[in-house]
Amino acid sequence: MALLGTILLPLLGFALLGLFGKRMREPLPGVLASGLVLASFLLGAGLLLSGGARFQAEWLPGIPFSLLLDNLSGFMLLIVTGVGFLIHVYAIGYMGGDPGYSRFFAYFNLFIAMMLTLVLADSYPVMFIGWEGVGLASFLLIGFWYKNPQYADSARKAFIVNRIGDLGFMLGMAILWALYGTLSISELKEAMEGPLKNPDLLALAGLLLFLGAVGKSAQIPLMVWLPDAMAGPTPVSALIHAATMVTAGVYLIARSSFLYSVLPDVSYAIAVVGLLTAAYGALSAFGQTDIKKIVAYSTISQLGYMFLAAGVGAYWVALFHVFTHAFFKALLFLASGSVIHALGGEQDVRKMGGLWKHLPQTRWHALIGALALGGLPLLSGFWSKDAILAATLTYPFGGVGFYVGALLVAVLTAMYAMRWFVLVFLGEERGHHHPHEAPPVMLWPNHLLALGSVLAGYLALPHPLPNVLEPFLKPALAEVEAHHLSLGAEWGLIALSAAVALLGLWAGFVFFQRKVFPAWYLAFEAASREAFYVDRAYNALIVNPLKALAEALFYGDRGLLSGYFGLGGAARSLGQGLARLQTGYLRVYALLFVLGALLLLGVMRW
Amino acid sequence: MSYLLTSALLFALGVYGVLTRRTAILVFLSIELMLNAANLSLVGFARAYGLDGQVAALMVIAVAAAEVAVGLGLIVAIFRHRESTAVDDLSELRG
Amino acid sequence: MSLLEGLALFLLLLSGVLVVTLRNAIHAALALILNFLVLAGVYVALDARFLGFIQVIVYAGAIVVLFLFVIMLLFAAQGEIGFDPLVRSRPLAALLALGVAGILAAGLWGLDLAFTQDLKGGLPQALGPLLYGDWLFVLLAVGFLLMAATVVAVALVEPGKASRAKEAEKREEVAR
Numbered sequence: 115m116a117l118l119g120t121i122l123l124p125l126l127g128f129a130l131l132g133l134f135g136k137r138m139r140e141p142l143p144g145v146l147a148s149g150l151v152l153a154s155f156l157l158g159a160g161l162l163l164s165g166g167a168r169f170q171a172e173w174l175p176g177i178p179f180s181l182l183l184d185n186l187s188g189f190m191l192l193i194v195t196g197v198g199f200l201i202h203v204y205a206i207g208y209m210g211g212d213p214g215y216s217r218f219f220a221y222f223n224l225f226i227a228m229m230l231t232l233v234l235a236d237s238y239p240v241m242f243i244g245w246e247g248v249g250l251a252s253f254l255l256i257g258f259w260y261k262n263p264q265y266a267d268s269a270r271k272a273f274i275v276n277r278i279g280d281l282g283f284m285l286g287m288a289i290l291w292a293l294y295g296t297l298s299i300s301e302l303k304e305a306m307e308g309p310l311k312n313p314d315l316l317a318l319a320g321l322l323l324f325l326g327a328v329g330k331s332a333q334i335p336l337m338v339w340l341p342d343a344m345a346g347p348t349p350v351s352a353l354i355h356a357a358t359m360v361t362a363g364v365y366l367i368a369r370s371s372f373l374y375s376v377l378p379d380v381s382y383a384i385a386v387v388g389l390l391t392a393a394y395g396a397l398s399a400f401g402q403t404d405i406k407k408i409v410a411y412s413t414i415s416q417l418g419y420m421f422l423a424a425g426v427g428a429y430w431v432a433l434f435h436v437f438t439h440a441f442f443k444a445l446l447f448l449a450s451g452s453v454i455h456a457l458g459g460e461q462d463v464r465k466m467g468g469l470w471k472h473l474p475q476t477r478w479h480a481l482i483g484a485l486a487l488g489g490l491p492l493l494s495g496f497w498s499k500d501a502i503l504a505a506t507l508t509y510p511f512g513g514v515g516f517y518v519g520a521l522l523v524a525v526l527t528a529m530y531a532m533r534w535f536v537l538v539f540l541g542e543e544r545g546h547h548h549p550h551e552a553p554p555v556m557l558w559p560n561h562l563l564a565l566g567s568v569l570a571g572y573l574a575l576p577h578p579l580p581n582v583l584e585p586f587l588k589p590a591l592a593e594v595e596a597h598h599l600s601l602g603a604e605w606g607l608i609a610l611s612a613a614v615a616l617l618g619l620w621a622g623f624v625f626f627q628r629k630v631f632p633a634w635y636l637a638f639e640a641a642s643r644e645a646f647y648v649d650r651a652y653n654a655l656i657v658n659p660l661k662a663l664a665e666a667l668f669y670g671d672r673g674l675l676s677g678y679f680g681l682g683g684a685a686r687s688l689g690q691g692l693a694r695l696q697t698g699y700l701r702v703y704a705l706l707f708v709l710g711a712l713l714l715l716g717v718m719r720w
Numbered sequence: 721m722s723y724l725l726t727s728a729l730l731f732a733l734g735v736y737g738v739l740t741r742r743t744a745i746l747v748f749l750s751i752e753l754m755l756n757a758a759n760l761s762l763v764g765f766a767r768a769y770g771l772d773g774q775v776a777a778l779m780v781i782a783v784a785a786a787e788v789a790v791g792l793g794l795i796v797a798i799f800r801h802r803e804s805t806a807v808d809d810l811s812e813l814r815g
Numbered sequence: 816m817s818l819l820e821g822l823a824l825f826l827l828l829l830s831g832v833l834v835v836t837l838r839n840a841i842h843a844a845l846a847l848i849l850n851f852l853v854l855a856g857v858y859v860a861l862d863a864r865f866l867g868f869i870q871v872i873v874y875a876g877a878i879v880v881l882f883l884f885v886i887m888l889l890f891a892a893q894g895e896i897g898f899d900p901l902v903r904s905r906p907l908a909a910l911l912a913l914g915v916a917g918i919l920a921a922g923l924w925g926l927d928l929a930f931t932q933d934l935k936g937g938l939p940q941a942l943g944p945l946l947y948g949d950w951l952f953v954l955l956a957v958g959f960l961l962m963a964a965t966v967v968a969v970a971l972v973e974p975g976k977a978s979r980a981k982e983a984e985k986r987e988e989v990a991r
Contacts, residue, residue: 701904702904705904705907705908705911708911708915709911711915712911712914712915712918715918716918719918719921719922
C-alpha cells in the first residue's frame with residue numbers, strides 16, 4: 115500500500131493544483147508540487163532500503179493491477195523523483211510570472227505520477243497506463259503555451275508519432291497474452307525459463323515492444339518529435355525529454371530483458387537502430403541554431419547509445435548511462451534555461467556569445483555539463499560511455515563494428531558539445547542584451563546536478579575498481595553471459611576512449627572559435643540544420659498523402675451527407691407532387707376512388 | 721344472364737353519374753341507380769342459388785331507405801347555410 | 816330472350832342513361848321512377864314478386880318522392896349551374912365507368928349458372944321463414960338502423976336558429 119503512495123502523492127498534487135491552483139498565490143503551487151515529489155522520493159528510498167515492496171489489486175479479469183519495487187524499478191524511481199525534485203525546484207523560479215503557473219505544476223506532478231506508474235509496473239497493461247499517461251503529460255506540457263499555434267502543432271506531432279509506437283506496444287502485448295495467457299512481468303519471466311514456445315512469434319512480440327520504445331525514446335525512424343518538443347518550457351525539456359520520459363523505452367527493454375536475452379536477432383536489430391540513431395543525432399546537432407535544439411539532438415544521440423548497450427545485452431550498462439545522462443543532460447537543459455532567462459527569452463545561439471563574463475555560476479554549470487556529455491575523463495559521462503564501448507566488445511550480441519561506430523560518434527559528441535559551449539559563452543558578444551544571473555532557486559538545483567554530473571559515474575567503475583551498480587541491478591535483469599576482457603585490454607580501451615574524448619573536446623574547442631568556416635563544413639552544417647531533411651521527407655511521403663486522403667474522405671463524407679439531404683429533397687418533391695392530387699374537389703377524389711377500386715379488382719381478377 | 725349483364729351496365733352508368741354530376745342531389749340519384757343495379761344482380765343470382773338473394777335485396781332496399789333519409793338530411797343541413805348545392809364548393813380539404 | 820324481356824332491358828338502360836345525363840333534376844328523378852317501375856316488373860318476372868311490390872312501394876313511392884321533396888325545398892331544380900372547374904375530367908369518368916363495366920362483365924364471363932332454383936314465386940310465404948329464421952338478426956339490425964336514421968334525419972334538419980328567431984319575434988309582438 116505504501117508503494118501505491120509514491121504514485122498517489124504526485125497524483126494528489128495534480129488533483130489539488132488542478133482544482134484549486136488558480137486560487138493559490140505564487141510560489142505555493144511550485145512549493146507544493148516539489149514537496150510532494152520529494153515525499154515520493156523519500157518514501158520510495160525508504161521502501162527500497164527496507165527490501166522492496168509489492169502491491170496487487172484486483173483489476174481486469176486475468177490482469178491484476180500489480181506494482182513491484184525491486185532494485186531495477188527502485189533505481190529508476192530514485193532517478194525520476196530525485197532529478198524530478200531538483201527540476202521542480204528550478205521551475206519554481208523559471209516559471210515565475212507565467213499566468214499558467216499552477217497549471218504547469220499540476221501537469222508536472224501528473225507526469226511524475228504517471229512515470230512512477232510506468233516504472234513500478236509489474237504487468238504490461240499497468241506499464242501501458244503509465245506509458246500513455248506520460249505521453250499525455252508530455253503533450254500537455256509541450257503545448258503548455260497553447261495559444262501559439264506552432265507550439266500546439268509540436269505537441270500534437272509528439273503525441274501522434276508516439277501513438278505509432280504505442281500501437282507496437284499494444285500488439286506486442288497482445289501476442290504475449292496469446293502465447294502465455296498472462297501479462298504480469300514476474301509470471302512471464304518464470305514462464306520463459308524453459309524452452310521457448312514459439313520463437314518466431316516471440317521475436318515479433320519483442321520487435322513490436324521495441325517499436326513502442328522507438329516511439330517513446332525518439333529513435334530512428336520515430337525521432338522527429340523530439341526537436342519540436344523544445345517548444346515546451348525548459349524545465350519540461352529537462353525533465354521529460356532528457357532525464358525521464360524518453361528513457362522509458364530503455365527501461366522497457368531492461369524490464370523485458372528476460373525476453374530480449376533469448377532473442378538474438380531482435381537484440382541485434384535494437385543495437386543497430388541505437389547506433390544509427392546515435393550517429394544521426396550527433397551529426398544533426400552540428401547545424402542547429404537554437405540552444406535547446408542542440409541539446410535535443412544530443413539527447414537523441416545519447417538515447418541511441420543506451421539502446422546500443424541494451425541491444426548488445428548489457429542492460430545494466432544502459433541503465434548506468436540513463437543515470438549519468440539524467441544528471442548531465444538535465445544540467446545542460448537547465449543551464450540553457452538559465453541562459454534564456456538571463457537574456458530575456460533569446461534562444462538563438464547566433465545572437466549569444468561572450469556570456470562567460472556575465473554569468474558567473476551558470477557558466478560553470480554549462481561547462482561541467484558539456485564536458486560530461488563530451489566524455490571528459492573522470493566525469494560521469496566518461497565512465498558510462500566507456501562502459502558502453504566495452505560492452506559492445508564483451509557482450510554476446512555485440513561486435514567490433516559497433517565499437518568502432520560508437521567510438522566515432524563519441525568524437526562527434528565531444529565536438530558538438532564544445533560547439534554548444536563555445537557559441538554561447540565564448541567569443542564576441544553577438545547579441546544586444548543585458549544579461550543577469552539566475553536567482554538562487556534556479557541555481558541551487560543546478561549546483562546539485564553539476565555535482566551529480568561529476569560524481570555519478572563512480573557508481574560503476576571498471577574492473578578492478580569498485581562497481582556497485584552492476585551487482586545491485588543484476589538480480590532484476592536477465593542473466594547474460596559476458597566474457598571479460600583482460601585487465602590490460604580493458605584499461606587500454608579506457609585510455610583509447612580518454613584520448614579520443616580529449617581529442618574531440620580540444621578539436622571542438624578550437625574549431626568553433628574560428629571566425630570563418632571552410633566551405634565543406636558550411637555545406638554540411640546547412641544539411642545538418644535541416645536534420646538532413648527527414649521532416650520534409652516524412653511530410654512528402656507520409657503526412658501529405660494521408661492529409662490528402664483525409665480531405666478526400668471528408669469531402670466524400672460531406673457529399674454523402676448532402677446526398678442524404680438530397681434524398682430528403684427528393685422525397686419532398688415527390689410528396690409535393692403527390693400533394694397536387696389533393697385538390698379538395700370531391701369529384702376528383704371520387705375519380706381516384708373508382709380508379710383505385712378498378713385497379714384492385716383488376717389485380718384480384720388476374 | 722342477360723339481366724346480370726344489364727345490372728353491370730346499370731352500375732357502370734351509375735358510376736359515370738357519380739363522377740360527372742355537379743349537384744349533390746343528382747349525385748345521390750346516381751347512387752340510387754347503382755344500388756338498384758346491385759339489387760337486380762342479387763335477384764338474378766337468387767334464381768341460381770336460392771331465396772337468400774331476395775332476402776338480401778330486401779335488406780338492401782331497407783338500408784337504402786335509411787341512407788337516403790340521412791343523406792338528404794345532410795344535404796339540406798349543409799346547403800341551408802350556403803346558397804348553392806354545388807359539390808365543387810366543398811373543396812376545403814385541400815392537400 | 817323474349818320480346819318483353821328485351822323491351823324491359825332496353826327501357827332499363829334508357830332510363831339509366833337519362834338519369835345520369837338530364838340537366839333538370841326533376842326530369843332525372845322522373846327517369847329514375849321509370850327505371851324503378853320497370854325494375855319492379857323485372858323482379859316479378861324473376862320470381863321475386865314480394866320484392867317487386869316492395870320496390871314500387873318503398874323505392875319508387877317513398878324514396879324518390881323524398882328526393883323530389885328535397886329538390887323542391889332547395890330550389891335545386893336546375894342541375895348544372897355555373898362554371899365547371901373539372902370539365903376535362905368527363906372523358907376520364909367515362910373511361911372509368913367503362914372499366915367498371917368491363918371488370919364486372921369479366922367477372923360474369925366464365926360462369927356456368929343453372930337458373931333452376933324453385934323460388935316459389937318469391938312470395939311472403941316463402942320469404943317469411945327465412946326472414947324470421949336465418950336472417951332474424953339482420954332483420955332486427957336493419958330495423959334498428961331505420962329507427963336511428965329517423966332520429967338522425969330529424970336532428971339534422973332541426974330548425975335551430977330559425978326557431979329562436981321566431982320566438983324573439985313573438986315576444987316583440989306581445990310587448991307591443
